Amino acid sequence: MSTPETSVLKNLDEVRAMIRRHKLNDYIFSIVGLIALMVGLLTLLTLFLDLVMDGYPRFSQEFLTNFPSRRAGSAGLLTAWVGSLLVMTVTFVTAVPLGVAAGVYLEEYAPKNWFTDLIEINVSNLAGVPSIIYGLLALGLFVYILDLGQSILTAGLTLALLILPVVIVTTRESIRAIPVSIREGAYAVGATKWQVVSDHILHYSFGGILTGIIIGMARALGETAPVITIGALTFIAFLPPAPIMAEPPFLNFEWLQSGFTVLPIQMFNWLSRPDHAFHTNAAATGAIIIMVTLLMNGTAIWLRYRIRKNIKW
Amino acid sequence: MSMATEVLNNPLELRISDRLAKNFRRHFKERVIEFILMMAALSAVATTVGIVAILLYESAGFFAHVSIVDFLTDTQWTPLFEDAHYGILPLVMGTLVTSGIALMVAVPLGTIAAIYLSEFASHRVREICKPILELLVGVPTVVFGYFALLFVTPMLQKIFPELPGFNMLGPGIVMGIMIIPYISSMAEDAMRAVPMSMREGSYAMGATRFQTAVRVVAPAATSGIIAAYILGISRAVGETMVVAIAAGQQPTMTINPMEGAATITAYIVQVAMGDLPHGSIGYQSIFAAGLVLAFMTLFFNLLGHLARKKYREAY
Numbered sequence: 001m002s003t004p005e006t007s008v009l010k011n012l013d014e015v016r017a018m019i020r021r022h023k024l025n026d027y028i029f030s031i032v033g034l035i036a037l038m039v040g041l042l043t044l045l046t047l048f049l050d051l052v053m054d055g056y057p058r059f060s061q062e063f064l065t066n067f068p069s070r071r072a073g074s075a076g077l078l079t080a081w082v083g084s085l086l087v088m089t090v091t092f093v094t095a096v097p098l099g100v101a102a103g104v105y106l107e108e109y110a111p112k113n114w115f116t117d118l119i120e121i122n123v124s125n126l127a128g129v130p131s132i133i134y135g136l137l138a139l140g141l142f143v144y145i146l147d148l149g150q151s152i153l154t155a156g157l158t159l160a161l162l163i164l165p166v167v168i169v170t171t172r173e174s175i176r177a178i179p180v181s182i183r184e185g186a187y188a189v190g191a192t193k194w195q196v197v198s199d200h201i202l203h204y205s206f207g208g209i210l211t212g213i214i215i216g217m218a219r220a221l222g223e224t225a226p227v228i229t230i231g232a233l234t235f236i237a238f239l240p241p242a243p244i245m246a247e248p249p250f251l252n253f254e255w256l257q258s259g260f261t262v263l264p265i266q267m268f269n270w271l272s273r274p275d276h277a278f279h280t281n282a283a284a285t286g287a288i289i290i291m292v293t294l295l296m297n298g299t300a301i302w303l304r305y306r307i308r309k310n311i312k313w
Numbered sequence: 314m315s316m317a318t319e320v321l322n323n324p325l326e327l328r329i330s331d332r333l334a335k336n337f338r339r340h341f342k343e344r345v346i347e348f349i350l351m352m353a354a355l356s357a358v359a360t361t362v363g364i365v366a367i368l369l370y371e372s373a374g375f376f377a378h379v380s381i382v383d384f385l386t387d388t389q390w391t392p393l394f395e396d397a398h399y400g401i402l403p404l405v406m407g408t409l410v411t412s413g414i415a416l417m418v419a420v421p422l423g424t425i426a427a428i429y430l431s432e433f434a435s436h437r438v439r440e441i442c443k444p445i446l447e448l449l450v451g452v453p454t455v456v457f458g459y460f461a462l463l464f465v466t467p468m469l470q471k472i473f474p475e476l477p478g479f480n481m482l483g484p485g486i487v488m489g490i491m492i493i494p495y496i497s498s499m500a501e502d503a504m505r506a507v508p509m510s511m512r513e514g515s516y517a518m519g520a521t522r523f524q525t526a527v528r529v530v531a532p533a534a535t536s537g538i539i540a541a542y543i544l545g546i547s548r549a550v551g552e553t554m555v556v557a558i559a560a561g562q563q564p565t566m567t568i569n570p571m572e573g574a575a576t577i578t579a580y581i582v583q584v585a586m587g588d589l590p591h592g593s594i595g596y597q598s599i600f601a602a603g604l605v606l607a608f609m610t611l612f613f614n615l616l617g618h619l620a621r622k623k624y625r626e627a628y
Contacts, residue, residue: 022521029523033429036422037442040449043490047452047460054463101353109347110354122357128544128614129607130551132578133364135585136603140367144591161360168357192339194346215451222453225553225578229585229599264455264554271459271558279463286456297451301444 055284090156103171135229174208418489503537
């Protein structure tokens with residue numbers, strides 16, 4: 001027998017049960033979501049520990065100062081890290097001025113018309129082009145048509161084109177964050193456009209641009225496919241000519257034409273050998289690459305966080 | 314007469330001409346600077362033109378030897394053999410299978426992570442998790458290749474003992490983990506763009522967070538989420554080192570992920586590692602393969618762009 005009161009109470013119990021169930025769903029999903037996020041973090045951690053543990057026997061000073069060798073135990077990274085350093089120098093010198101200039105043009109100078117739209121579409125499309133396609137461009141254009149050969153210069157220019165969209169996009173973003181009042185203030189005291197840009201805009205956006213440059217350079221350091229495609233050699237037992245000389249003119253640019261290898265290619269080479277002793281070398285190289293790139297990316301992220309926190313216009 | 318007295322005699326006139334001269338210099342300098350900056354911006358256009366021109370030019374040499382019909386229908390890819398076949402299908406198949414596996418990993422995980430970050434996570438959790446995902450994006454792909462070949466594949470071999478050392482499953486999974494951050498960050502952006510009033514309406518009806526996220530926010534952000542998936546596909550299709558290291562180099566027409574197979578990108582790497590003479594058919598074949606790859610990524614990028622545009626217009 002049910003009176004109206006008991007049926008309402010029963011109903012209320014049902015509603016409470018439903019709410020509990022839904023709350024439980026919420027709770028379950030927040031755990032599932034956290035696990036999904038953790039997959040990335042755990043992979044990163046496993047990857048890092050795996051490399052460090054596998055490569056541990058090779059962590060020594062000789063590993064950094066030895067030339068590559070047919071014996072895994074005495075093979076070293078000297079040519080690879082010197083090559084990476086020189087290639088990245090070329091990339092830096094090319095990509096930074098070009099990317100920052102392009103970003104400044106698109107944000108401060110470009111009129112609103114189809115031509116500017118065309119450039120913008122191009123930049124965003126280039127960011128989606130697979131890196132190996134840049135390698136093919138460099139193989140056809142730099143290596144054969146411009147006849148630069150399979151040199152440090154070619155590799156540096158290729159990687160510069162590759163990271164150009166990154167530099168352009170971050171430059172634009174950090175310039176866009178500067179309030180118009182800064183520009184108006186400068187114009188009001190008679191500054192020309194270039195004076196506004198060089199004295200104010202670049203000054204205020206420096207931190208943001210720097211994060212973009214660091215992220216771009218970290219990418220250039222780890223990029224393998226385009227450098228393989230242009231035909232970087234994998235067994236290099238010599239160093240390029242030194243860029244700095246004791247006598248005048250002090251600078252020597254012969255190294256630009258030199259053959260080279262870089263860290264990721266050396267790693268790939270050791271990894272693709274059947275002899276397992278070389279896999280240890282590959283792991284040690286991987287550990288070094290990942291440490292440097294994580295450090296660079298971490299610096300960039302930290303820098304961006306600092307800038308966001310500190311800027312009060 | 315000295316300059317000073319001249320200025321004193323006729324101060325106004327000189328000052329104006331002085332200013333005019335300076336203005337001319339200033340204007341000229343401004344123009345030159347603007348021109349230089351424009352040239353820098355044009356380097357992006359030049360790069361695109363360069364890519365298209367080189368791919369078409371070298372592929373033209375390839376298609377002078379190989380008919381396009383054979384290229385698109387033959388099921389064997391053996392350009393470096395005596396009995397040469399030039400069918401791109403096995404490479405396309407390898408690319409699609411590895412990308413498909415990657416998506417099967419990345420789509421559920423990326424979507425859940427995005428919903429969690431956008432609707433559930435506290436400000437602090439978000440501040441910690443997003444940089445970590447960004448770090449994952451920064452890890453060089455050659456390192457992921459090592460991981461796929463010497464960590465993930467041996468682990469999978471414990472579950473499937475018959476799995477060969479080179480297979481598409483391991484690198485596919487690793488690639489999937491690699492593209493989670495791309496999908497989650499884009500999908501999260503799309504969901505955060507959903508106006509707060511829609512969530513408030515849902516909460517006012519007594520819906521829970523989970524119900525709001527799945528039945529209100531996610532449907533409203535569908536086109537943005539789909540754009541994230543499509544751009545994820547595009548990343549996976551163009552990914553090179555993971556598959557070149559761990560999926561094997563043998564072009565095989567198969568959809569079985571337990572077998573090894575070469576992808577378009579792996580083939581390009583394999584040929585570039587060797588020393589093929591400039592202008593030979595093998596050399597030209599990597600440009601033809603690259604052209605197909607460029608078309609595939611362009612297709613996905615355009616599709617993703619359209620989908621993204623749609624969600625931007627929605628509100």
